[in-house]
Amino acid sequence: MKFYDCNPAPSPRRARMFIAEKGLEIPIVEVDLMANEHLSDKFKAINPQCTVPALELDDGTVICESVAISRYLEELYPDPPLFGVDALDKAMVEMWNRRIEHYCLAPVAESFRNFSKAFRTRSLTGPVDFKQVPELVERGRKRAEAFLADWDAQLADNRYITGDRFTIADITGVCTADFAMRIKIPVLEDYPNIKRWYEEVSARPSAKL
Amino acid sequence: MKFYDCNPAPSPRRARMFIAEKGLEIPIVEVDLMANEHLSDKFKAINPQCTVPALELDDGTVICESVAISRYLEELYPDPPLFGVDALDKAMVEMWNRRIEHYCLAPVAESFRNFSKAFRTRSLTGPVDFKQVPELVERGRKRAEAFLADWDAQLADNRYITGDRFTIADITGVCTADFAMRIKIPVLEDYPNIKRWYEEVSARPSAKL
Numbered sequence: 001m002k003f004y005d006c007n008p009a010p011s012p013r014r015a016r017m018f019i020a021e022k023g024l025e026i027p028i029v030e031v032d033l034m035a036n037e038h039l040s041d042k043f044k045a046i047n048p049q050c051t052v053p054a055l056e057l058d059d060g061t062v063i064c065e066s067v068a069i070s071r072y073l074e075e076l077y078p079d080p081p082l083f084g085v086d087a088l089d090k091a092m093v094e095m096w097n098r099r100i101e102h103y104c105l106a107p108v109a110e111s112f113r114n115f116s117k118a119f120r121t122r123s124l125t126g127p128v129d130f131k132q133v134p135e136l137v138e139r140g141r142k143r144a145e146a147f148l149a150d151w152d153a154q155l156a157d158n159r160y161i162t163g164d165r166f167t168i169a170d171i172t173g174v175c176t177a178d179f180a181m182r183i184k185i186p187v188l189e190d191y192p193n194i195k196r197w198y199e200e201v202s203a204r205p206s207a208k209l
Numbered sequence: 210m211k212f213y214d215c216n217p218a219p220s221p222r223r224a225r226m227f228i229a230e231k232g233l234e235i236p237i238v239e240v241d242l243m244a245n246e247h248l249s250d251k252f253k254a255i256n257p258q259c260t261v262p263a264l265e266l267d268d269g270t271v272i273c274e275s276v277a278i279s280r281y282l283e284e285l286y287p288d289p290p291l292f293g294v295d296a297l298d299k300a301m302v303e304m305w306n307r308r309i310e311h312y313c314l315a316p317v318a319e320s321f322r323n324f325s326k327a328f329r330t331r332s333l334t335g336p337v338d339f340k341q342v343p344e345l346v347e348r349g350r351k352r353a354e355a356f357l358a359d360w361d362a363q364l365a366d367n368r369y370i371t372g373d374r375f376t377i378a379d380i381t382g383v384c385t386a387d388f389a390m391r392i393k394i395p396v397l398e399d400y401p402n403i404k405r406w407y408e409e410v411s412a413r414p415s416a417k418l
Contacts (some may be wrong), residue, residue, distance in 0.1 A: 033352065049312065050357050061297065068304035075296035087284035095277035103258065103335065126312065128355045146337045150257050192227050 020206035111140030229415035293413030
């Protein structure tokens with residue numbers, strides 16, 4: 001296997017953390033997004049959607065999307081289980097993973113990509129250029145901030161996001177929290193449960209890769 | 210169990226189709242989105258994110274997000290399998306389900322909600338009002354259209370989206386295709402493989418509910 005990565009970006013970080021939590025070592029191919037390597041014909045042959053991460057299997061099959069890569073590895077290496085252990089637990093992991101994606105990670109990305117000069121014509125991932133929409137800088141921030149109270153409430157009685165067990169929802173959570181802090185969203189200041197949880201999960205070796 | 214639904218909306222339709230494909234009958238509670246019933250305190254106690262679908266279990270536990278509901282039912286009722294059957298198949302179902310969501314369904318929703326007068330202050334789902342951003346009407350359409358060639362190519366050699374077996378990716382696909390056609394995106398005209406696939410999957414009884 002080969003893992004197409006870009007170290008500073010949040011999406012490949014999610015899969016990289018998942019790989020580390022499974023105790024796996026997969027050779028990394030670093031894709032230089034700042035040099036637009038992901039928009040090259042060579043990379044489009046790997047992923048026509050021009051995004052990292054991507055996992056290339058030994059027979060050349062490519063799996064894209066961080067959660068799809070993670071699910072593949074969960075099936076091959078079920079221990080420790082990171083997608084839940086029974087029907088309701090699996091549903092809750094799916095629900096919270098998606099809630100954090102939709103209500104926090106995507107809005108933070110929206111704010112960041114519509115603000116940063118580096119993304120002036122690249123406000124969305126994918127093969128097509130889209131120019132920035134200035135209104136989305138503030139909208140993205142507000143959307144993300146609106147979700148933090150619910151996230152904090154969920155952690156009031158839970159050590160990890162869905163209960164006693166660390167899961168992919170925690171991986172999405174810590175990657176999202178760090179990304180949100182890059183655009184100075186006060187994730188930790190006003191949310192004591194998120195802060196307590198963040199201090200624990202961000203100290204895991206997988207969070208430091 | 211109780212299924213909180215809204216018949217005309219695409220997200221609950223995805224879960225409704227899934228339930229029908231499993232041969233299940235779950236009592237439906239229709240939520241009147243046009244009358245803002247989902248923004249009421251009563252519904253916020255069910256889902257603080259104010260979205261349908263939601264599945265309420267007999268003990269009062271609520272599962273939100275159509276894919277989380279589907280995954281719960283897949284675990285309880287594994288036949289027919291709709292999330293894939295082995296590691297690679299499950300990864301491909303996850304990948305294509307997400308690709309269709311991110312590159313087509315979300316952009317179609319973006320275009321629709323920023324255009325329709327009914328959503329003037331409700332351009333996004335969730336508990337917070339966001340006014341429409343007119344630039345997103347055209348942007349959403351362009352994003353969705355940019356994905357159709359890849360979708361069509363995937364169906365050139367596959368009966369269903371990920372191969373010989375109907376899966377949740379096909380459910381997401383048919384719900385997305387119908388939604389796209391509501392805003393007059395020519396999903397079928399220029400894409401013969403999508404057309405052939407659409408004619409087959411939209412004829413299933415589950416697609417007519």
